[in-house]
Amino acid sequence: MEKLNNIHPGEVLKVEFLEPLGLTAYKLAKAIFIPQNRLSEIIHGKRSISVDTAIRFSKFFGTSPKFWLGLQMDYDLEEKKLEESSDIQEIKAFQE
C-alpha cells in the first residue's frame, strides 16, 4: 500500500533542487552546516523540515523559509487526513 500521491518535501528537495542544480546531499550538508544524516533522512521522508532546516535551505537556495515549511505543512495535513482519527469527525461546528 502506498501513500498515494502525497509528496514529501524531501522529494521536492531532491527532484526540484539537488538534481537540476547538479548538487549532492553531501555538498548541501557542508554548505548549510548540518550533519549529513539530517539531509539523508529528509530525502528519504524519514524526517520533517524543521524551522531551522527551512531557514538554512532558504538562505542557500534563495527561497523563502515558508516555501519549505509550507510543503511540510501540506504533507502533514494530507497524512493526517488519510489517518481519519475517530473523534475528529464528531466535532460539530460552532453555532452562536
Next chain:
Amino acid sequence: MEKLNNIHPGEVLKVEFLEPLGLTAYKLAKAIFIPQNRLSEIIHGKRSISVDTAIRFSKFFGTSPKFWLGLQMDYDLEEKKLEESSDIQEIKAFQE
C-alpha cells in the same frame, strides 16, 4: 525583556475567537474532545498548535487548518530570527 510584538497563536485564539464568541477554554476543550490542559497551555503560549489541534480548531470554527498552522509558522520563524543562531548567517547562497 519582551518578545516584542511576536504574537502567539494562543493569543489569537483567545482574543479573536473565544472572547468575541463568548466561549470559554473549558467549553472549547469539550467541543473538540481534547484535555483542558492542552488548551490552557496553548493560550499561555507554552504549547504549539499541532496538526491535530489545527484540524480540530478548523472543524469547530470553520477556518482552514492552514490558518492556524500558518500562525504557528509565522511565530516560530520570528522566534528563530530573534535567536540569531551563529552559523546560519555564514551560509552562502548557491551560485551555479
Next chain:
DNA sequence: CAATTACTTATGTTTGACGTAAGTAAACTT
C-alpha cells in the same frame, strides 16, 4: 593508493506534544 566525496545506519540525548489526574475556585442548581 590515499584522500575526499557520498551516502547510510546505529546509538544516545533532549525537546515538546501528549494524556491523566489532582487541585482550587467560582457559578449554577436543587
Next chain:
DNA sequence: AAGTTTACTTACGTCAAACATAAGTAATTG
C-alpha cells in the same frame, strides 16, 4: 447551604521525533 458543574492551572510520566556523533561502506578523484 450543600452539591454539581463549570473553569482553569499545575504536576507528572510517556512517547515520538529532531538532534548530533560516529562509524561503516563505496565510489570517485588527485
